[in-house]
Amino acid sequence: MEPPIDRTTLEAALHMSGAPSSDFDLNPDFSGAVTGDLRAAGVLIPIMDHPKGPRLVLTKRSSALKHHPGQIAFPGGRVDPTDLDPIDAALRESEEEIGLPRQIVDVIGTLPTHETVTRFQIYPVLGWIKDDFVPIAEPGEVSEIFTVPMNHVLNVDNFNVQSRLWRGQKRSFFTVPYGPYYIWGATARILRGLADRVQL
Template sequence: METPIDRTTLEAALHISGAPSSDFDLNPDFSDAVTGDLRAAGVLIPIMDHPNGPRLVLTKRSSALKHHPGQIAFPGGRVDPTDTDPIDAALREAEEEIGLPRQSVDVIGTLPTHETVTRFQMYPVLGWIRDDFTPIAEPGEVSEIFTVPMSHVLNPDNFNVQSRLWRGQKRSFFTVPYGPYYIWGATARILRGLADRVQL
């Protein structure tokens, strides 16, 4: 029987213990080739209520960005010295990138960290949007804001593992496509981790 997706389901999923994830989960040989200190980043997994079921808010990153241009991502970014913690950074970045007021977000909890090949330690923050808001894209960072049914990204059957060449080597990664949106990499890996918890 399919697990109903609601706030209670998500809160319960966060109480299930789990190990951190990384871009190297499917590529263990890559970890020795990537060096440099990890930089902390907070990302918000913003969920809004909808008559047909909760929906996830995602962004398409600007093609002008240095890191992951044009990719589908959670709103978020590097933890600044003025941020109290990664949760504070995630809420600040969401307000800057998609115009989501932090006071409109109930922080449900956090998922285990995710290490990226670009040397970021991502802290995924699950947030429930309790107020209506009009998304406003920050043009320097975001080219598009869209939503995806949570039922889609929390169904493990919708995920695939694909690969491509990166620095001359084959790199594998998770994908969870939705319509015209190719959700892959760290975003898909974090969502897969959440999907696995919901199914337990």
């Protein structure tokens, strides 16, 4: 069994150089992407302490949503004109979606951006939750809030590559399942990028 990951290890990983990632990493010839300019979005990778090791907070999106219903995601969303930057957007959205007060989040760094086939440029922000936190799901948008051991999502052996048809074309993507939760797509790709830096 691997020793639990700690904040120091994560901070060191963020200082490593790395290139931006993309949904096209596994699909260089994919031509079914949405066209148009990239839209900026900030997502928070919220990490909370736990006696058995830090855990990652994730959401399951409501099945009633128009975009990405039922998918596992980081709290976050597009950068609004009133946001100072993607970090500000990630903290705002996290407070709205899971009731996480920004004042108890230590931003410990950012990862390289990730481009999605739906034309978002995602800015992943690592945040350490430094106080007790009781999640509150935003009605209509978040159906469930759950946690995953960081050791699980930072172990590259837990990742797989799978494929499905999207807009009539085969598209491959990373997955990192955990129990009943099917973590895939951009969420899994961003986590894989972090796992590659940590190398448990």
